[in-house]
Amino acid sequence: MLLSQIHEPADLKNLSVDQLTSLAAEIRRFLIEKLSATGGHLAPNLGVVELTIALHYCYNSPEDKFIFDVGHQAYVHKILTGRMDRFDTLRKYKGLCGFVKRSESEHDVWEAGHSSTSLSAAMGMALARDLKGESHRVVAVIGDGALTGGMAFEALNHIGHEKKDLMVILNDNEMSIAPNVGAMHNYLTKLRSDRNYLRAKDEVEQLLRRIPAIGGKLARTVERMKDSLKYMMVSGVLFEELGFKYLGPVDGHDLPGLIESFKQANNVSGPVLVHVLTTKGKGYTPAEMDSHKWHGVSTPYKIESGQLLKAVGNPTYTEVFGQTLIELAEQDERIVAVTPAMPGGSGLVKFAERFPDRMIDVGIAEQHAATMCAALAMEGMKPVFAVYSTFMQRAYDQIVHDICRHNANVMFAIDRAGFVGADGETHQGVFDIAFLRHIPNMVLMMPKDENELRHMMKTALEYNDGPIGYRYPRINVPGVPLDEELALIPIGSWEMVREGEGPAIIAVGPMVQVAEEAADMMKREGVTASVVNARFLKPLDESMLLKLAHGSGELIVLEEASQAGSLGSAVLEFYAERGITGLDIRLMGVPDRFIEHGSIKEQLEEVGLTAEGVIMELKKFRSDQPYSLAKKVKPV
Numbered sequence: 001m002l003l004s005q006i007h008e009p010a011d012l013k014n015l016s017v018d019q020l021t022s023l024a025a026e027i028r029r030f031l032i033e034k035l036s037a038t039g040g041h042l043a044p045n046l047g048v049v050e051l052t053i054a055l056h057y058c059y060n061s062p063e064d065k066f067i068f069d070v071g072h073q074a075y076v077h078k079i080l081t082g083r084m085d086r087f088d089t090l091r092k093y094k095g096l097c098g099f100v101k102r103s104e105s106e107h108d109v110w111e112a113g114h115s116s117t118s119l120s121a122a123m124g125m126a127l128a129r130d131l132k133g134e135s136h137r138v139v140a141v142i143g144d145g146a147l148t149g150g151m152a153f154e155a156l157n158h159i160g161h162e163k164k165d166l167m168v169i170l171n172d173n174e175m176s177i178a179p180n181v182g183a184m185h186n187y188l189t190k191l192r193s194d195r196n197y198l199r200a201k202d203e204v205e206q207l208l209r210r211i212p213a214i215g216g217k218l219a220r221t222v223e224r225m226k227d228s229l230k231y232m233m234v235s236g237v238l239f240e241e242l243g244f245k246y247l248g249p250v251d252g253h254d255l256p257g258l259i260e261s262f263k264q265a266n267n268v269s270g271p272v273l274v275h276v277l278t279t280k281g282k283g284y285t286p287a288e289m290d291s292h293k294w295h296g297v298s299t300p301y302k303i304e305s306g307q308l309l310k311a312v313g314n315p316t317y318t319e320v321f322g323q324t325l326i327e328l329a330e331q332d333e334r335i336v337a338v339t340p341a342m343p344g345g346s347g348l349v350k351f352a353e354r355f356p357d358r359m360i361d362v363g364i365a366e367q368h369a370a371t372m373c374a375a376l377a378m379e380g381m382k383p384v385f386a387v388y389s390t391f392m393q394r395a396y397d398q399i400v401h402d403i404c405r406h407n408a409n410v411m412f413a414i415d416r417a418g419f420v421g422a423d424g425e426t427h428q429g430v431f432d433i434a435f436l437r438h439i440p441n442m443v444l445m446m447p448k449d450e451n452e453l454r455h456m457m458k459t460a461l462e463y464n465d466g467p468i469g470y471r472y473p474r475i476n477v478p479g480v481p482l483d484e485e486l487a488l489i490p491i492g493s494w495e496m497v498r499e500g501e502g503p504a505i506i507a508v509g510p511m512v513q514v515a516e517e518a519a520d521m522m523k524r525e526g527v528t529a530s531v532v533n534a535r536f537l538k539p540l541d542e543s544m545l546l547k548l549a550h551g552s553g554e555l556i557v558l559e560e561a562s563q564a565g566s567l568g569s570a571v572l573e574f575y576a577e578r579g580i581t582g583l584d585i586r587l588m589g590v591p592d593r594f595i596e597h598g599s600i601k602e603q604l605e606e607v608g609l610t611a612e613g614v615i616m617e618l619k620k621f622r623s624d625q626p627y628s629l630a631k632k633v634k635p636v
Helices: 009-014 017-038 042-046 049-058 075-089 118-131 150-162 179-193 195-210 215-233 237-241 255-265 285-289 317-331 349-354 366-378 389-404 421-426 432-436 450-462 511-523 542-549 567-577 600-607 611-622
Strands: 065-068 138-143 167-172 245-251 272-277 335-339 359-361 382-388 411-415 443-445 468-471 495-498 504-507 530-533 536-538 554-562 584-590
Touching: 009 049, 009 075, 017 042, 017 049, 017 075, 017 255, 042 285, 049 075, 049 138, 049 167, 049 255, 065 118, 118 138, 118 150, 237 245, 245 255, 255 272, 317 335, 317 349, 317 411, 317 450, 335 366, 349 359, 366 382, 366 389, 382 389, 389 411, 389 432, 411 450, 432 468, 432 554, 443 450, 450 468, 495 511, 504 511, 511 530, 511 554, 511 611, 530 542, 536 567, 542 567, 554 567, 554 611, 567 584, 584 611
Parallel strands: 065 138, 138 167, 167 272, 245 272, 335 359, 335 382, 382 411, 411 468, 443 468, 504 530, 504 554, 554 584
Antiparallel strands: 443 536, 495 530
16 A cells, blocks of 8 residues: 555655556545545545645645645645544544644645635745745645636736746646647647747747847737737637746646646746646546535545435525525515525525526625625615625625615625534634624624524515625524414514523524523523523614613623624623613623634534533622522612
8 A cells, every 4th residue: 555655745756657646546545435434525635636646746845835725625635744644533623624724734834715815825925935035836726616716816917917936726627628639738838838949939039129120020020920829729828918827738637747747837937827627526426426516525425325424304594595585586586696606505506496597606706796786786686695604704895885885785695604613713604793783784683593584584585775684504403383474573673582580691593592591401590591582683672682781780692603793792882882881791702713623512612602601601690609599789
C-alpha cells in the first residue's frame, strides 16, 4: 500500500508517475470508505485527487502556497499532509475540520467556507512575497462555480493588471474535452508556454518596432493577426485579455498531463491560468451519476449501493418552507423564488419543477441576487430570496442600500439560522439578527415550530410595506399539527406560551422549546416561570415588554444567535430608552467567539444554551440564598 508510506508531501517525490496513479486509486478508496461513516464533501474531493497529487508532487508545500477556494475540496490535501490518521474524526466535535484550517497544519495557509476568495488571497500572498524579496510559488485552486462570484472577477482584473507571478488553476467539472479540438489546444499550450518561443516572440516584436517609419505599423499588424488567430482558436481568450497566460484545457485525471502542464506553467512569467477539466465524484458511480446529491453528504451511506442512511423522523424546516412556498405560489403568481446556487439546499427543487419560469438560480452571486430582488419587488413581483444565513452576509451592502433603503418588498427566507453542526464556524448562522435588525424598514421573524413558520410565510406574502424576513434552523421540525388555513400574525406581536409568578424567559425559535423544558424543571422545584415566544425580532412587542417589567423583574433572554447585538441587546435598549430601571436581565446567547464544528447538540452544550444552562442562569437571581418563589419588589 503506497498510501501508508505518505506522511508528508515530500514523500510523493520518491514515487514514479505510475505509482502516483496507483496512489490516486488508493486515496479514492480511502475517501469513499471513510466518508461512508462520517459524511462530508465526497464528490468534490473525488474530483481533485490527481490534481492535488500533482500539485504536491511539482511544488513544495508549505513553502509554496496552495490556496483552495472554499476549502471543502481539500480532503486529499489533508491526507497528503499528515492527517490521514484523523479522518475518523472528520467534521466531529474537536475533530478534523471539513475545510482548510490554519490551526491544523502549516500546509493550510488560507481558510474559507465561502467561495470566490482564493484569487484575492493569492494576490495578497504574491504581493507579500515580492515585498519581502522571497521567491516561492503561489497557487490558487478555484472552481468554475466559484468563478461566477463577482469578487473573483475583481481579483482577476487586479492580478492581470499587476502581472504578479502566480498560478490560478481553474477546476472545471462541468465541461469535457472535445476530441476534435483537444490536440490543437495541447499544441498551442506547449507552443505558448515554451521559453524559447516566448523569448523569440518578444525579440521579433522589439526588432519590428525598431524599423523606421513602418516598424510600429508592422508590429501592430502582427499583433492584430495574432489576436485574430487567438480569438478563433484559443478558448481562454477571456483570461488572455485579462492579462493571464492561458494553458489548457488539461485532463484533470491525467497525472502525466497535469505534471507536464505545471512544468510548462513554471516557464511563464506573470500570472498564468491552467484550465483543468475534472469529473465531480470521479471513481464512485453514485457520485458521478448525481454529483449534486453527493456534493456534501451529512449522513452515512452504504458503499455498495450508495444508499444514504437517513434516520426516519420529521421533515426539516427547509422542507416545510419548500412545500409551503409551492402552496403560496399556486395562489399568487407574483411569487418568484431566487437562490444563489443552492436550489437543493434551500428546498426549492420541487418548486423549480412546478414553476420553472418563476425559479431563478443566479449562481454564486448573492450581491446580484439581492439587488435583482429589489428590482423585481419594485416592478410588482413578490421575490423570495432563499439564502443561508451565512451566505446572506455576502450581500450586506445590497440589503442596506438597494432593498431596505428603497423599502422594497423583498421576502427573505433565511435558512440555516443558528448553529449548523458539522460545517462549523464558517457556516454558523448566528450573526444575521445583529446585522439586520438595526437596518431601517426591516421586519424580522423566527418561528417556534413548523406551523408558525407557515403562518409567517403567509404573513410575509401579505405584507406590502417593505422588506420582511423569516429565519429558520437546520434541524427537523418538532412535529406539531399543521393548521389547514394559513392566518396572518400581527406584525410585532409576541406570544405568552405560559405565564407564571417567577422569572420570565424570553426565547426565540427552537429556544422556546428549551425555555419550556427549563420551566418544567423549575416547576418541579416549586417555581413557576413565564415563557414568551419572541417571534418578532423586529419590531419588538412593546406592550409585552412593559407587562414583563411589571412582573417579577427577573428576565432571561434566550437566543441561538450572537449575544452581542441580537434580541437581548434589543430588549436592553428598549428598557434603557424608556428609563425603566430595577430589572434583573440576563442574556443567554452565543458568546463573542467563533464556535467550531461538531453536532448542533454539542455546540449548544458548549455555549450553555440548554435547559440545564437556563436553570443555572435562573438560580443566579438568588445566588445569595436558596431559590424560592419570593418576589423581589422593584420599581418600574
